[in-house]
Amino acid sequence: MSLTPKSVDFNEIWPNLRSTAEAVITLGNVNRSDWSTRFSDVYTLCVAHPEPYADRLYNETKQFLENHVQNMLATRVAPDPCSTSSVNGGPDLLQRYYDAWTEYSQGVKYLDNLYSYLNQQHIKKQKISDAEVVYGNLSSDTMEQMEIGELGLDIWHIYMIKSLSDDLVKHILEDIKADRCGGPEITPNRVKIISSVVHSFVQVRGYKRTGPLKLYQELVEFPLVMASADYYDNEAAKLLKTCTVSQYMEEVINKFEEETKRAKKFLHATSMWRLRKKCEDRFVNRRLDFIYSECKEMVSQEKRKDLRNMYKLLKPIADDLKSQLIQTFLDHIKNEGLETISTLSGENIHIQFVENMLKVHQKFHELIADVFENDSLFLSALDKACASIINRRPGDRQTCRSAEYVAKYCDTLLKKSKTSEAEIDQKLTNNITIFKYIEDKDVYQKFYSKLLAKRLIYEQSQSMDAEEAMINRLKQACGYEFTTKLHRMFTDISLSVDLNIKFNNHLKEENIDLGINLSIKVLQAGAWPLGPAQVVIPFAVPQEFEKSIRMFEEFYHTSFNGRKLTWLHHMCNGELKLGYLKKTYIVTMQTYQMAMLLLFESCDSLTCKEIQSTLQLNSETFQKHLQSLLESKLLIASSENLEGNTKIELNFDYSNKRTKFKITAAIQKETQQEQIEHTISAVDEDRKLYLQAAIVRIMKSRKVLKHNALIQEILSQSRVSFTPSISMIKKCIESLIDKQYIERTPNSGDEYSYVA
Template structure:
């Protein structure tokens, strides 16, 4: 396209070094400025050619270097020109009772005029601006005529409303001037950059997002009231989102702003479905779990069936949310909430925490595992990444898991050391280091005990007087703080075992002088040979069982009271031991009378006729029924300490806090480990008040203060 040329500006006098008069020079400058105004009004481009600009610049240059008395008049004329242009051409004095297109077109035009004149005037008077130091800078003059004061503050809200109305028209299928709307939005962006403020976000974007929500909210409710099916509703919502994405891409200046609009519309369209979706997911989870349980092999244990099906259900519904809703965060949250409600339901008398710990125990026990190592690793990873985050009572699970881990480690039932360490590492990543610190200490204790046992054997070999113990002794040294608490009775063990214990004690105390050994005989096991008339049978029994059986080496028949005095055990523990030896599968002792219960009036004698097809058998002790309740009580006690610590931490940092806010902050701090009961928190607050950690404000009873 051929460039449009402007009429020549007479420059005869300033092309030489002849003295130029002020009126003559200003007349030339005004002709150039007048031409610039005319071309701005016509929208012609380019506004000034390079030759024209150089001529105007040269006039100003000659006027400045030839006569110093031209500075003040030139400065005054510059101010007068700016006043005339900006007040007449740019300043907004029009009525707002106009159409949307008129308001936007007028705003874009005035902004264009302001930008063009703001570009050319400082450049034409550039030499004067540098050398007229006695006067104010020209930028200070231009700064008086701020577009924000002249136009923007008067018209920005009207322009925003006009754009919103045009958006709504376009959503309804009407044609609008898309380029005009886009140019107006760019005005908001450019003004924000010029004024060093985010005019776009503050004055336009926030209103636009609110208006989009107000437009689509009644639309979504109308679709639901018309009882559209879920698929029809989703098709309509997807079409609206597609149109909004295209609109955002065309009009909005940044990817961030485009995402905000799409997410706002997405939220409004899908919000009415959330409660309906949660109800359906919960119902389907229960139905699917019931169907899979009914179709499962009846020989499988409850927790095996339950958690394998739970993992499958979790993956199925997660894929459903991902494929159908593109992992949209509100639907993802609702699905997780529904799964957590379902997952944390108790099954009979067993909690989800107890069942999950049993499931992990069955996976990692040597005698129970029927899967390949890869299947075990995948299942363990699923349990930790999928089920454990949904468990509300993680502290209860940790205690049940720790109990079962102790049995696997102490009785050599673990599948492998690598599996145990791997699941602890995954739990640590998921729940934090404090969650697994005790369990990791237990595994470490077992590794250290192997080294201690090796050094103990070397100690025996280096001391010939001690190398002739009557039995082989293996000792596992446990750190008290890591392991679950166990009952420790002052039981009368056989003399052979007493001597072995004394030898090890002397060895260990020489190596660790500041540590105290406490023997936990209830966890010990022993292999003894029973000399029965048919044949010898090796018996694998507990320390208490072997202590009882060895009593029959000196007596063929003993009463309950004689056994009790010989062992020094309490009634409940003695009943368990006698029941395992006389009333269970292997009747090593004969009880009279022959009943299934143990009473203080019973008599026992050694069953010399006992035989078994195997040469080695293990005689288990009956499981303690109250163990689950003890674990729960222990966890409840620990929770009181955790709540106390959380309250003190919060109050120590805040000093003064409202009671309700303290409860809310406490719940927030503890929810990743367990779901604290509000009543329990209030009780702990009252307890801390009585212990002088907190006090209530004398004027406001709901206000709590921390006492240093």
């Protein structure tokens, strides 16, 4: 084949090209040599000299396709006017159209390949760009030639679909209606025919740059959606008359599944969403009152199957329409949670509280996963319900004790016990779940730090690794600042171990014998919650301890010059060996108790006045610790009233099955209510200082700020630890005004400025 342009006769080449095009469009047999020759003919006509025949070739091909489609319509597809459903008893309209479309659509693809040179070198170069169509107000349909494949589809639309669309759509809708209403089963072949006819409406406009689905939507989707809406309305009305809510939901879900399958069988994928929305509107949105009529009962009885079905129906609709189910679920969690913790009693109330709340949380968390697919709205409802239960105050003047219970629960786990470390670790991890719901985290911190201090001082911890792991969990939940003092407490214990080793080495080097075994913990005053009131209790140290205390102080001040040591005798304890009885006993007791017993080394009896004056204890401390020794039967009093002349004697008849035991009554004398009140009072003072510091920081950076804006900033900063009351914030603001840190802006009653 020569590629050089030459003069040719169009009328000589076109008949042969037309003959081949007719064979191609009808899927006839075209041998390879004829195909190659006709391919060359298209090229020759497009590059003919001196005038190319591309436009004439396009017009002749267009006329050929128009004649061909019109002939197919007249002879093969159009229904016989004398017959109601078929031509001479042959296939119905959908079958005839399907056969014709299957042949023609494939033939047009082959023809498009035959004309590829015309498409690529002539038509595409003349195409109008998208920008010209959009911004130039040009019509791509009327102002440009189409590629031969597109032209063939456009001609099919104009001559075939426009002529038959009403009848075709009528048959399609009738078949879909029959499929819905349980008519004769539609065979797979019939499904294929309907689907192909429907998709032909999409394919003939698929080349369009704008609105390729418009024809399909106008012809099929819109009338089908309207007909479906009426069908759904009627079906919903029938179901309401005969079904319970549970049955109705099951039937509707089945309808949804059937409609989805039907849409996949017959329609374009884009129609599925519109049909689904219409189905939801008629079966669900307009029947919400009926669906919700048994919602409370289903939730309260936790009917999982019914709730799962309800969620399936409500999931796609707007969140505000689901609010009734969510609120009912939230109320149910709150009721069950409050019922679970309302009857708690006994010494282990803190264990019951945490474990019961964990059961409630885990139960409903699992239910949400199983029934509501871990929907964030239901998880949020669970969080709100748990927060409401955990932070609930029994009365207006009563404090919420959740923070105390959770701290004590941790204390129980971390104290020495027979529980395995793996189990403790799992329970502490679960405990954080409840901790995160606590609003007054500073109250928790206060209780936790006190209990941690006792565990560390009295060496009651099961595992230091578990202690550190728990503090790391708290740090992850609340930040580094929340656990700063807790970390410092651990540091002090670690340093104290090293200090004791150095002190003992010092004694060995100096060849000093103290006469007693001594272990001392040096604690930073700012890190440990030991209480300033208890530090100043007067006490005359027994001579048995004096040497040890003096030697340690000398050693310590040599190592750390300028530091002051304050001895917390009320927190000390030791082991005392009793050798005056029939059996030898080793008793662990508090320092004051030990000092009282040591007075009896040189005598068998003393008066209360003599004991108190010798030890220089105040009346409260003296009475409390002496009473514990009397209750343990180690000492005997001549009178129940411990007055000055009351005689105290050693009990030489004392007997105990255990040779090693502990006297702890004195430590437990302070009532639980007093401990709580002291802790809450300390928390309130800390909060005032925290708020004042926050106000100063905010005002220092902002210089001038409105009252409401300042309140919001304070609430935002303090939310991590606690939620302060507005009245407390106002008092702190007034206090800072009095201290001249801030002032009210002149001529503005609700604005503050920072005083530099």
